[in-house]
Structures are given as C-alpha cells and as structure tokens.
Amino acid sequence: MARITLVRGDITQQSVDAVVNAANSSLLGGGGVDGAIHRRGGPQILEECRALRASRYGRGLPTGQAVATTAGRLPARWVIHTVGPVYQASAADPSLLASCYAESLRVADDLGARTVAFPAISAGAYGWPLDGAARVAVEAVCGAVTAVEEVRFVLFDERAYEAFAAQLG
Numbered sequence: 177m178a179r180i181t182l183v184r185g186d187i188t189q190q191s192v193d194a195v196v197n198a199a200n201s202s203l204l205g206g207g208g209v210d211g212a213i214h215r216r217g218g219p220q221i222l223e224e225c226r227a228l229r230a231s232r233y234g235r236g237l238p239t240g241q242a243v244a245t246t247a248g249r250l251p252a253r254w255v256i257h258t259v260g261p262v263y264q265a266s267a268a269d270p271s272l273l274a275s276c277y278a279e280s281l282r283v284a285d286d287l288g289a290r291t292v293a294f295p296a297i298s299a300g301a302y303g304w305p306l307d308g309a310a311r312v313a314v315e316a317v318c319g320a321v322t323a324v325e326e327v328r329f330v331l332f333d334e335r336a337y338e339a340f341a342a343q344l345g
C-alpha cells in the first residue's frame with residue numbers, strides 16, 4: 177500500500193513522477209487545478225490532450241476514468257487527467273469519485289510512476305463537500321493495490337488540508 181502524505185500548497189509545484197489533474201471530459205482545459213496545470217505546464221500538455229480527443233477519446237474522457245500526457249514544463253514526468261463527478265445532493269454516488277483515484281493509480285502503475293500528487297478532485301468547481309471528498313479520496317487510495325510508493329494529497333487551503341488530515345486520524 178502506498179504511503180500517504182499531506183501537503184498544503186500548489187499542485188503545479190510538486191516534484192513527483194505524476195501529477196493528477198482534476199479535468200473535465202473535454203480534456204481541453206478549464207479553471208482551478210486544470211487551469212493552473214495548463215498555464216504552468218505549457219502548450220505541450222494541451223497538444224497531447226487534443227491528440228487524445230482526435231483518437232481514443234473522440235467523445236471526451238468519461239467521468240471516473242484517467243489518461244496520461246506529458247507534464248510539459250512542470251517538475252513532474254506525467255500529468256494524469258481524470259474527470260470527477262459533479263456533486264448532486266439528491267444523488268451523491270461516491271463510486272465515480274473513488275474510481276478517479278483508483279483509475280489514476282492504475283495509469284500511474286502502467287507508467288511506472290512511484291510518486292503521485294493528487295488534488296481534492298471534485299471539491300472545487302464540481303461542488304463536492306470537502307469532508308465527503310476527503311473520505312472517498314483516502315478510502316480509495318487505501319483500498320488500491322498499487323506499486324506507487326507515495327500518494328501525496330496537495331491541498332490548496334487550510335480547510336481542505338484539515339479535512340484530509342481528519343480522515344487520516
């Protein structure tokens with residue numbers, strides 16, 4: 177099982193093998209983590225995303241799945257793009273959110289990545305309440321069978337950091 181570490185900070189500044197992007201199905205960019213990754217990583221990432229849309233993912237990357245590209249100018253080797261579910265209070269099914277973590281780790285294993293940084297997927301624009309998002313994230317990573325040695329949750333603000341710290345007890 178991977179060792180879990182928590183960092184408060186900006187995911188684009190992490191020196192790890194792979195950084196996970198909280199993307200959307202288009203793979204063509206957005207705000208939040210996605211915007212920061214494309215801004216700092218440079219145009220090579222978008223170029224590979226466009227190529228993915230022109231080949232394997234003509235209809236976009238489905239929610240809960242993950243796919244890798246170069247990390248461009250980021251201090252990482254790869255970006256693993258995954259699409260979290262949009263939160264709906266009346267139908268909050270955590271399985272697709274858990275799948276984002278499991279599938280990202282599966283892609284990391286395929287790449288041979290040993291250190292992987294995750295943001296709090298779906299906990300920003302996609303509206304997932306932080307405590308639930310943190311619980312699903314930690315449970316999914318703890319339950320994954322993976323050769324990844326370190327999973328680093330990178331939390332942008334104190335509230336998110338505390339929510340993840342509470343899950344780790």
Ligand code: AR6
Pocket residue numbers: 185186187188198199200205206207208209210211212260295296297298299300301302303304330331332333336
């Ligand atoms: N480093 C680490 N965490 C960050 C950073 C950063 N640089 N920037 C924001 N966060 P979000 P989502 C935190 O909205 O909810 C995009 O437009 C943020 O405070 O990035 O999965 C995509 O294109 C929050 O806790 O991702 C999609 O359309 C967490 O990262 C949509 O947003 C996730 O917030 C995806 O929404």
